[in-house]
Amino acid sequence: MKNIVVVGAGTMGNGIAHVFAMNGYSVSLVDISDKALERAMATISKNLDRMVNKEKITEADKAAALANITISTDLKDVVDDADLVVEAATENIDLKLKIFRQIDEVAPENAILATNTSSISITKIASVTKRPDKVIGMHFMNPVPVMKLVEVIRGYATSDEVTSIIMEMSKKLGKVPTEVNDYPGFIANRILMPMINEAIYSLYESVAGVEEIDTVMKLGMAHPMGPLQLADFIGLDVCLSILKVLQDGFGNPKYAPCPLLVNMVTAGYLGRKSGEGFYKYQKGSKDLVVSSMFKKNDTSLVG
Numbered sequence: 001m002k003n004i005v006v007v008g009a010g011t012m013g014n015g016i017a018h019v020f021a022m023n024g025y026s027v028s029l030v031d032i033s034d035k036a037l038e039r040a041m042a043t044i045s046k047n048l049d050r051m052v053n054k055e056k057i058t059e060a061d062k063a064a065a066l067a068n069i070t071i072s073t074d075l076k077d078v079v080d081d082a083d084l085v086v087e088a089a090t091e092n093i094d095l096k097l098k099i100f101r102q103i104d105e106v107a108p109e110n111a112i113l114a115t116n117t118s119s120i121s122i123t124k125i126a127s128v129t130k131r132p133d134k135v136i137g138m139h140f141m142n143p144v145p146v147m148k149l150v151e152v153i154r155g156y157a158t159s160d161e162v163t164s165i166i167m168e169m170s171k172k173l174g175k176v177p178t179e180v181n182d183y184p185g186f187i188a189n190r191i192l193m194p195m196i197n198e199a200i201y202s203l204y205e206s207v208a209g210v211e212e213i214d215t216v217m218k219l220g221m222a223h224p225m226g227p228l229q230l231a232d233f234i235g236l237d238v239c240l241s242i243l244k245v246l247q248d249g250f251g252n253p254k255y256a257p258c259p260l261l262v263n264m265v266t267a268g269y270l271g272r273k274s275g276e277g278f279y280k281y282q283k284g285s286k287d288l289v290v291s292s293m294f295k296k297n298d299t300s301l302v303g
């Protein structure tokens, strides 16, 4: 395992490329957008600077990591000598199936094809390739250079050998891999998203306000971040789409997304990335300010 191709240079792709490059792998980072690639390299450089400032790595380590990454907009061009492909493109099933068909055509027969999907079935993605035994979920957490967990998801046909290669490789990256089977939401989102949805329902039903809900979970359960703040961080559109995957996959109404979440996404209140969700985000400020849409104990939200 030497040549790693990371497909998608967004939030997750740049973090994944960073971690592989830091650990001596040769990384080709691919995106359809030149801008995304430029942004990714700037982010990786900035994040490596932060590690230099904290004296976790040296300037020479930073230079070596950056030298391990090349960027490209031509997937077919870089995949032909890949040992491992980690797909981290936009969370859209049709797009992922198209990318996996393309990769499967060109990648060497022995290459392992991993996806960082948060919720799409690994078995479904594997089914469009001629190597379902070599397709696996490698679910890194955001921010990738900081978070220790890699949820390693076995599709229905993923082989033992491929699973153990990816488990070992994750350890080499300094991560803690955890093996799970391929069912909707895997483990992380199957448990996290119903909790976030319940927090949103509690707000919707005016059981408590935004700050109160987050404070209970932060101080009461020792969570570093309350569920509403976490939902803003993840992106409310992402939370909604994962809840729909759970609802469709299990056919169980307990996963139905709260109507307040649906309204917020429809109105473009997506959390941090759009500047406002449950909280309002101002550039340059780290203060957590509740969105003016949610006044304290506002009962007008009740239907």
Ligand code: NAD
Pocket (backbone or CB within 6 Å): 007, 008, 009, 010, 011, 012, 013, 030, 031, 032, 033, 036, 087, 088, 089, 090, 091, 092, 095, 099, 116, 117, 118, 119, 139, 140, 141, 142, 234
């Ligand atoms: P993002 O929107 O930040 O980045 C996606 C990138 O994919 C964009 O730069 C886009 O240009 C690129 N892309 C789209 N089509 C492409 C194609 N055909 N070929 C190459 N690149 C293409 O998304 P993200 O948050 O980095 O999420 C990526 C994946 O990681 C998704 O599957 C998501 O579910 C998963 N994930 C996200 C998080 C998170 O917190 N953001 C956490 C875990 C897993």
